[in-house]
Amino acid sequence: MMNQRQRYARNDDDRVKQSGRPPTGQRVCFSFLVNAGQPQPAGDCRAKGCELWDYDGKTYLDFSSQLVNVNLGYQHPRVLAAMKEQLETLVTIAPATANLARGEAAKRIIGLAPEGFSKVFFTNAGADANENAIRMARMYTGRDKVLSAYRSYHGNTGSAIAATGDWRRVPNEYSRGHVHFFNPYLYRSEFNATSEQEECRRALAHLRRMIECEGPSSIAAILLESIPVRRAFWCRRKAI
Numbered sequence: 001m002m003n004q005r006q007r008y009a010r011n012d013d014d015r016v017k018q019s020g021r022p023p024t025g026q027r028v029c030f031s032f033l034v035n036a037g038q039p040q041p042a043g044d045c046r047a048k049g050c051e052l053w054d055y056d057g058k059t060y061l062d063f064s065s066q067l068v069n070v071n072l073g074y075q076h077p078r079v080l081a082a083m084k085e086q087l088e089t090l091v092t093i094a095p096a097t098a099n100l101a102r103g104e105a106a107k108r109i110i111g112l113a114p115e116g117f118s119k120v121f122f123t124n125a126g127a128d129a130n131e132n133a134i135r136m137a138r139m140y141t142g143r144d145k146v147l148s149a150y151r152s153y154h155g156n157t158g159s160a161i162a163a164t165g166d167w168r169r170v171p172n173e174y175s176r177g178h179v180h181f182f183n184p185y186l187y188r189s190e191f192n193a194t195s196e197q198e199e200c201r202r203a204l205a206h207l208r209r210m211i212e213c214e215g216p217s218s219i220a221a222i223l224l225e226s227i228p229v230r231r232a233f234w235c236r237r238k239a240i
């Protein structure tokens, strides 16, 4: 009996033969397949709003907005129009080169940021952003330690994966100075709490003790997901 992974691989091969579409299951190395347990069914799919259709036309309601990165919905016409316009103007620009679109994006981000922020450093992705944030905190403070939560994911690069709390970190701990703490999560409370308030109070007391024990003057940064990964589907989407 074939498992789901093998079925997708076989289906991919059949489809390649029939349609000339690119294969996924057999030749593509999927990130975090060990954690996910199976290739994503989305392969060559289509999507609109919060719905995805796979190869076979099966519909999925996407509560997690992929990796929480298409929060405005798939194929939003205003997003597509802006992307098309930029693609027709200029497809890429080197990091050190001034560019109007990047300048405008920086201006708008600073407009939304708390007081005191005056510059934006654009990175390629989330892991890259966290990697640079950790480096900046260490350079600025002259300290080493970075605290982060066990229930967290911060990316797949050197420091970002070491800062990550979940098990993907364990075979990849080559970056030094990372310390983890338990964040509040009433559903599987580490603090024997019975209410959200109690869970938060006890989690904060645990974090305070950790900071005292680690030595506050050795800590460069605390890295926190404002919305811990995979829980974003609890939030309501806002239309643009």
Ligand SMILES: Cc1ncc(COP(=O)(O)O)c(C=O)c1O
Pocket (backbone or CB within 6 Å): 067, 068, 124, 125, 126, 127, 128, 130, 153, 154, 155, 156, 225, 228, 229
């Ligand atoms: C909370 C969080 N931080 C960081 C990352 C890493 O982002 P990227 O995959 O863009 O490097 C992710 C990606 O899933 C994430 O969910």
